[in-house]
Amino acid sequence: MEHHHDDHEHHGHHHDNRYSDMQARVRALETVLSEKGLIDPAAIDAIVETYETKIGPRNGARVVAKAWSDPEFRAWLAADATAAIASLGFTGRQGEHMRAVFNTPETHNLVVCTLCSCYPWAVLGLPPVWYKAPAYRSRAVIDPRGVLAEFGLVLAEEKKIRIWDSTAELRYLVIPERPAGTEGMDEETLSTLVSRDAMIGTALAGAAT
Amino acid sequence: MNGPHDLGGQMGFGPVAPEPNEPYFHAEWEKRALGLTLSCGAFGAWNIDESRHARENIPPATYLSASYYEIWIRALETLLERHGFASRTEVDGGHRAFEPAVPKRVLTADLVAGVLARGGPCDRPLESTPLFKPGDRVRTINFNPETHTRLPRYARAKTGTIEAVQGSFVFPDANAHGHGENPQWVYTVVFNGEEIWGQGADPTLTVSIDAWESYLERL
Numbered sequence: 001m002e003h004h005h006d007d008h009e010h011h012g013h014h015h016d017n018r019y020s021d022m023q024a025r026v027r028a029l030e031t032v033l034s035e036k037g038l039i040d041p042a043a044i045d046a047i048v049e050t051y052e053t054k055i056g057p058r059n060g061a062r063v064v065a066k067a068w069s070d071p072e073f074r075a076w077l078a079a080d081a082t083a084a085i086a087s088l089g090f091t092g093r094q095g096e097h098m099r100a101v102f103n104t105p106e107t108h109n110l111v112v113c114t115l116c117s118c119y120p121w122a123v124l125g126l127p128p129v130w131y132k133a134p135a136y137r138s139r140a141v142i143d144p145r146g147v148l149a150e151f152g153l154v155l156a157e158e159k160k161i162r163i164w165d166s167t168a169e170l171r172y173l174v175i176p177e178r179p180a181g182t183e184g185m186d187e188e189t190l191s192t193l194v195s196r197d198a199m200i201g202t203a204l205a206g207a208a209t
Numbered sequence: 210m211n212g213p214h215d216l217g218g219q220m221g222f223g224p225v226a227p228e229p230n231e232p233y234f235h236a237e238w239e240k241r242a243l244g245l246t247l248s249c250g251a252f253g254a255w256n257i258d259e260s261r262h263a264r265e266n267i268p269p270a271t272y273l274s275a276s277y278y279e280i281w282i283r284a285l286e287t288l289l290e291r292h293g294f295a296s297r298t299e300v301d302g303g304h305r306a307f308e309p310a311v312p313k314r315v316l317t318a319d320l321v322a323g324v325l326a327r328g329g330p331c332d333r334p335l336e337s338t339p340l341f342k343p344g345d346r347v348r349t350i351n352f353n354p355e356t357h358t359r360l361p362r363y364a365r366a367k368t369g370t371i372e373a374v375q376g377s378f379v380f381p382d383a384n385a386h387g388h389g390e391n392p393q394w395v396y397t398v399v400f401n402g403e404e405i406w407g408q409g410a411d412p413t414l415t416v417s418i419d420a421w422e423s424y425l426e427r428l
Contacts (some may be wrong), residue, residue: 026238028303033307042318044244093328114217132277135222137382142218
């Protein structure tokens with residue numbers, strides 16, 4: 001259901017045609033707000049640069065790698081994820097109230113926001129399009145195995161699945177199970193095994209290769 | 210409100226379409242949309258609950274066919290108009306036509322790092338003690354307010370178990386409408402898949418929501 005602005009023109013949705021060309025609409029909005037002295041275009045550049053280069057899923061992967069390597073950190077993460085994650089320098093917008101949820105041999109965790117697009121920006125950066133789109137938001141809570149299969153993840157039939165619907169201001173980070181064969185790896189190497197999707201729950205941590 | 214945003218359990222949207230190596234932005238305007246939304250949020254004229262409610266009020270056919278950044282921009286224009294900063298007519302014309310309301314703050318480039326690092330914590334201290342404790346059985350209320358709520362339709366009038374007391378937080382149902390923060394205790398409530406979806410539910414499934422205390426009744 002996600003489209004780029006170009007698609008709208010071709011599909012002819014019954015949209016207010018103000019929004020048929022998003023590039024032009026947003027440029028006009030930025031111009032008007034700049035003329036009024038309400039925004040600073042350089043601030044927009046700084047925001048974009050932050051989320052393109054500083055805040056992304058590598059942050060979360062460092063949290064996971066440390067949780068795998070350091071039992072004390074893991075316990076801290078379970079007891080007070082916001083503080084434990086802040087100790088690595090990851091704080092702020094959409095990470096103010098963090099919770100870590102741990103995959104086990106018995107239970108797989110999957111995070112969704114059925115009502116909007118709540119997502120732990122401080123550790124995962126900006127959410128991917130699919131996370132914000134109706135297909136995922138509607139189905140994760142009722143047909144998680146179907147959804148996971150579309151990511152190529154097929155869980156054992158007896159595995160329990162726990163869905164965390166982010167309906168309040170708590171933001172969830174899935175700590176995947178540590179892959180077998182990774183004993184002795186340092187945190188830096190371990191973090192390369194942790195994908196964004198593994199921290200949402202739509203993938204497992206990568207196998208050691 | 211029972212708006213188009215309340216998607217849990219709806220059908221017909223087709224498969225999820227993950228995009229390998231997805232870029233952070235799919236067009237230049239998406240970058241500006243992100244920055245404009247955050248910059249205007251910094252005015253201090255509305256809160257996150259009011260902005261979520263503005264998004265929910267986009268007509269269903271439009272909401273469901275719009276990209277998320279388009280949803281943000283449509284809602285942002287509503288908020289800018291409502292609070293006297295800019296009108297859609299001005300944006301149509303591409304230039305300012307009236308003197309805007311005065312924001313509490315203009316987000317300049319030098320403030321960005323600090324503002325993003327602070328975020329917007331919405332936990333608030335409460336004198337009262339929580340009504341529920343982990344292990345308590347509760348039922349969610351049944352209601353259909355036309356106003357903002359964070360109790361999804363699929364989880365109304367359902368029986369579940371308190372798993373955790375998460376702290377006390379701003380109550381969005383009031384805060385979205387200018388009725389104050391009215392903090393309440395928030396709980397993680399777990400439901401069996403069968404309680405929510407009935408016949409044919411995945412027997413291995415449990416679903417949790419985070420629920421404000423007034424969403425819950427003791428069993």
